[in-house]
Amino acid sequence: MTDSLQxxxxxxxxxxxTTHRSMRDQSRYVKSLGFxxxxxxxxMQVYYKKQCGISDLSEHMEITSAAxxxxxxxxxxxxxxxxxxxxxxxxxxxITLSVKGRELIEKxxxxxxxxxxxxxxxxxxxxxxxxxxxxxxxxxxxxxVENRE
Amino acid sequence: MTDSLQxxxxxxxxxxxTTHRSMRDQSRYVKSLGFxxxxxxxxMQVYYKKQCGISDLSEHMEITSAAxxxxxxxxxxxxxxxxxxxxxxxxxxxITLSVKGRELIEKxxxxxxxxxxxxxxxxxxxxxxxxxxxxxxxxxxxxxVENRE
DNA sequence: CTTTTTAGTTAAGCATCCTTAAATATATGC
DNA sequence: GCATATATTTAAGGATGCTTAACTAAAAAG
Numbered sequence: 001m002t003d004s005l006q007x008x009x010x011x012x013x014x015x016x017x018t019t020h021r022s023m024r025d026q027s028r029y030v031k032s033l034g035f036x037x038x039x040x041x042x043x044m045q046v047y048y049k050k051q052c053g054i055s056d057l058s059e060h061m062e063i064t065s066a067a068x069x070x071x072x073x074x075x076x077x078x079x080x081x082x083x084x085x086x087x088x089x090x091x092x093x094x095i096t097l098s099v100k101g102r103e104l105i106e107k108x109x110x111x112x113x114x115x116x117x118x119x120x121x122x123x124x125x126x127x128x129x130x131x132x133x134x135x136x137x138x139x140x141x142x143x144x145v146e147n148r149e
Numbered sequence: 150m151t152d153s154l155q156x157x158x159x160x161x162x163x164x165x166x167t168t169h170r171s172m173r174d175q176s177r178y179v180k181s182l183g184f185x186x187x188x189x190x191x192x193m194q195v196y197y198k199k200q201c202g203i204s205d206l207s208e209h210m211e212i213t214s215a216a217x218x219x220x221x222x223x224x225x226x227x228x229x230x231x232x233x234x235x236x237x238x239x240x241x242x243x244i245t246l247s248v249k250g251r252e253l254i255e256k257x258x259x260x261x262x263x264x265x266x267x268x269x270x271x272x273x274x275x276x277x278x279x280x281x282x283x284x285x286x287x288x289x290x291x292x293x294v295e296n297r298e
Numbered sequence: 299c300t301t302t303t304t305a306g307t308t309a310a311g312c313a314t315c316c317t318t319a320a321a322t323a324t325a326t327g328c
Numbered sequence: 329g330c331a332t333a334t335a336t337t338t339a340a341g342g343a344t345g346c347t348t349a350a351c352t353a354a355a356a357a358g
Contacts (some may be wrong), residue, residue, distance in 0.1 A: 308350085313349100326332080
């Protein structure tokens with residue numbers, strides 16, 4: 001097997017395992033708190049963007065801006081989001097996570113990561129070093145690809 | 150920073166990036182085919198288990214067996230799932246992916262992995278080797294943790 | 299053999315998500 | 329300044345997903 005086929009296979013396998021696991025843990029946690037996945041995805045989006053407008057959310061989630069507006073409204077009323085007028089364009093809104101919303105997201109991320117820490121514990125010191133370096137390489141590469149799009 | 154903190158951080162970052170990216174690409178693809186996320190998650194579950202009963206699905210997805218039964222019914226009618234009587238227990242059903250269902254899932258996985266291949270292309274030969282080894286270590290460890298539960 | 303448990307289905311009903319259409323308010327182009 | 333475009337909201341309605349409750353059929357327990 002060539003190197004590039006080998007790494008491709010290894011990467012796919014790893015991404016498959018982690019995504020599968022991650023999604024399951026996270027969705028369980030979110031459901032246990034009484035939030036739906038669409039609501040949660042929207043919160044995640046705000047978390048990643050730090051701040052965004054209704055139309056950013058509707059584009060990214062591929063729903064109409066009406067739907068985005070309605071979901072945001074619910075989450076504002078639940079105290080997870082804050083919605084302010086954009087001073088530079090008074091038609092637009094600035095959506096941000098409230099303290100409560102940020103806590104929810106960060107807890108859900110920790111939930112998702114608990115098993116990652118178990119993984120770490122299973123590795124010897126030299127394995128840890130190798131893995132750590134490799135992951136930095138990958139994360140860098142991923143960011144490059146992401147930014148190019 | 151100690152090694153174990155460092156690797157934990159690197160792992161979290163990497164899992165974060167990949168999960169985020171993976172879920173987005175996959176959900177877009179699935180939606181573009183006219184399937185909902187709950188339907189898709191159920192299909193994924195059957196894909197991973199190869200074969201399972203209604204109650205397996207309801208347990209794993211944390212919904213009632215009535216809900217699982219109804220969703221399966223829809224997917225059978227869409228031609229994505231097959232439902233047969235379990236010969237060893239005639240109350241139970243054996244749910245499997247149809248050819249069409251398998252194709253859908255595999256395409257969605259490929260969709261999810263297109264950017265992984267872009268990543269690979271961005272790495273030099275020695276980086277590829279390092280990364281490949283590290284991923285094998287991780288995938289092994291992940292399987293161990295998964296099986297222990 | 300009868301009772302109880304287990305696996306799945308069906309029906310009714312409620313909540314959520316999402317859409318379209320119409321409305322408001324602000325910004326931009328000419 | 330006036331017409332058009334943009335950002336968001338609101339209301340009405342359709343589709344889906346889920347739940348509970350009632351039911352059928354088969355297996356397991358006694």
